[in-house]
Amino acid sequence: MSQENKQAPWMVSLHGGHSGAYCDHAEGALEDLVQAAIQQGMGTYGLSEHAPRYDVANVFDEEKAMGWDVAHLLKLFGDFVAEARRLQAAYADEITLLVGVEAEVVPDGRYVEVMQGLRREHKLDYFVGSVHWVDGVIIDYTRERFDQAVAQCGGLEALALRYYEIVAEMVESLRPEVVGHLDLLRRYGGTDPALETVAVKERAKAVLSLMKEQGAILDINTAAYRKGLDTPYPAAWLLKATRDQGVACCFGDDAHRASEVGAGIPEARDYLLAHGVDRVTVLTREGGGLGRRVVSLL
Secondary structure, eight states, rough: OOOGGGOOOOBBBOOOOOOOOTTTOOOOHHHHHHHHHHHHHOOEEEEEEEOOOOOOGOOHHHHHHTTTOHHHHHHHHHHHHHHHHHHHHHHTTOEEEEEEEEOOOSSSHHHHHHHHHHHHHHHHOOOOOOOOEEETESSSSSSHHHHHHHHHHHHHHHHHHHHHHHHHHHHHHHHOEEEOOOOTHHHTTTTGGGGHHHHHHHHHHHHHHHHHHHHHHHEETTTHHHTTTTSSSOOHHHHHHHHHHHOOOOEOOOOOOOOGTTTTTTHHHHHHHHHHHHHHEEEEEEETTEEEEEEOOO
16 A cells, blocks of 8 residues: 555554454454455554353344354354454555454453453454443443343442443453443433442542553544444543543544444544543554554644
C-alpha cells in the first residue's frame, strides 16, 4: 500500500474483528473485515473474537437454536485463531494484525483459569477484558435480560456497583492489555442518574486506578454510536476521570461486519480532544512480542 493511502496513525482499532464465521450475531468472513481495515488505510487492526463460553447456561438462545453447544463454541474459537494467524501472515506487508480474544467473564471460580488457558493454548497476542455478565445474567443482550439483572441486584445503582466490582476483579485477575467498553451498562441504562451516583463513580474510579497500576488501556468503544448513544463508551464523566488518572486510551470499533470497521473512530477522536485527551496508545508486534506506542491525535 502506498504511503499516501495510509490513514492517520491514530486510526487503529484494538477491539473488534468479530465475523459471521465464528460469532452468531456477526456477519461476513473474517477476511472481509481485514480487507476493510486495509482499504481504510489502517496500519494496525486487532482481531479479538469473543471467547467461547464453557457452560451451557451461558450459551445464547439463538446459538442453541442453531444447534451450537459448548464443544462447538470451543471448536469455533480454535478455527478463528487459525484463520486469524493465516491472515496475519498473508497480509503482513499491508497491515499489522493482532490476534487476541475478548474475554467472557462469568465469575464462577473457573473463568480465570479457562481464559488464561486459552491464551496459553493459542499463544494469543493480547486480551480485551470485558464484562458482559453480572451474577449469571447478561447485561447487553436484550432489554429483558438487563431488567432481570437490575431486579436481581435490587436496583440500577446496585447493579452498577456490582458491575464495577466484577470489572475490578477481572482487571486484577486477567491483567488484560485492553479493558473493553467500561460503562457498558449505558447500552440499556442510558443517562439514568443511578449510573452516576457518588458511590458508582467512586467504584468506577477504583477500576481506573487498577488499570493505571497494571498499564491497561481503556477501550474508547464506538459501538455505542450504533446503539443509539451520543458518545462512545465511556461517558464524559468517566472519560474525564480516565484523563485525570493518566490511564491510556485506545479506539475500538467493536466491528461485527465489514461495514463497521473503523466506524465512529474519527468522531471518537473529536470526542477525546474535546475532553482534553490528545493521544492514544497503540499495541504493536515487535520482535515476536507485543509492544506499544503512544500516538498523538493532533
